[in-house]
Amino acid sequence: MVFSLNTRRLVLEDMNDRDLAAMNGIARDPRVMKYVLIWLENDEQIAGFVQHAIEEAGQPDRHDYVLAIREPATGGFAGFVLFEIDPDEQTTAEAGCILRPEYWKAGYATEILRALLAFGFGTLSLHRVYAKCDQENHASAHVLEKCGLAYEGTLREHVWLRDHWRSTRYYGMLADEYRAR
Numbered sequence: 001m002v003f004s005l006n007t008r009r010l011v012l013e014d015m016n017d018r019d020l021a022a023m024n025g026i027a028r029d030p031r032v033m034k035y036v037l038i039w040l041e042n043d044e045q046i047a048g049f050v051q052h053a054i055e056e057a058g059q060p061d062r063h064d065y066v067l068a069i070r071e072p073a074t075g076g077f078a079g080f081v082l083f084e085i086d087p088d089e090q091t092t093a094e095a096g097c098i099l100r101p102e103y104w105k106a107g108y109a110t111e112i113l114r115a116l117l118a119f120g121f122g123t124l125s126l127h128r129v130y131a132k133c134d135q136e137n138h139a140s141a142h143v144l145e146k147c148g149l150a151y152e153g154t155l156r157e158h159v160w161l162r163d164h165w166r167s168t169r170y171y172g173m174l175a176d177e178y179r180a181r
């Protein structure tokens, strides 16, 4: 059965192997990947990422939700989300969202993150949802703050990816904070 979540204007659903072409497009777009801390640097890594998404969707004790973001009317691929439950601390999950540039600045990431928070705190009864972004990724930080996640700190220059040392801002929300909103 295909897992799906509806946002106001979009649907988030399990990837399938037909998404590989769109994933190749988005992963090779430097505008999109500039701040993204996922290793999608070559054909093998991109294919492996899609394959992992498909295999994980079939697991009975699923931890990773790597979902395609689609336009409901056309099925058009708008990007993808990650919602990853920590295997060692299963009351915590990390959320992330990557959109094609045509979809930026229209409030989509905000509605997607809100749907992921509802899924995490509502359906899964999680205790904590967190997200992280490159310290230069101001749009992403703004989305996280708009959705009510609290800034928790910055891990400074902890990893080298492509062209520079990455410093990462961490944001989180706890179940009580979600319920109080």
Ligand SMILES: CC(C)(COP(=O)(O)OP(=O)(O)OC[C@H]1O[C@@H](n2cnc3c(N)ncnc32)[C@H](O)[C@@H]1OP(=O)(O)O)[C@@H](O)C(=O)NCCC(=O)NCCS
Pocket (backbone or CB within 6 Å): 031, 032, 033, 035, 036, 037, 096, 097, 098, 099, 100, 103, 104, 105, 106, 107, 108, 109, 110, 111, 132, 133, 134, 137, 138, 139, 140, 142, 143
């Ligand atoms: C970051 C990203 C998810 C934001 O998606 P989006 O749909 O454009 O976000 P929204 O429209 O919901 O909200 C963006 C907000 O940031 C603001 N914003 C956009 N660019 C900005 C910038 N450079 N600096 C500060 N704020 C910015 C927008 O004005 C908007 O705020 P507002 O609603 O108060 O006007 C999207 O740009 C993206 O997919 N980027 C590439 C992948 C990526 O970096 N993902 C995040 C990985 S952690």
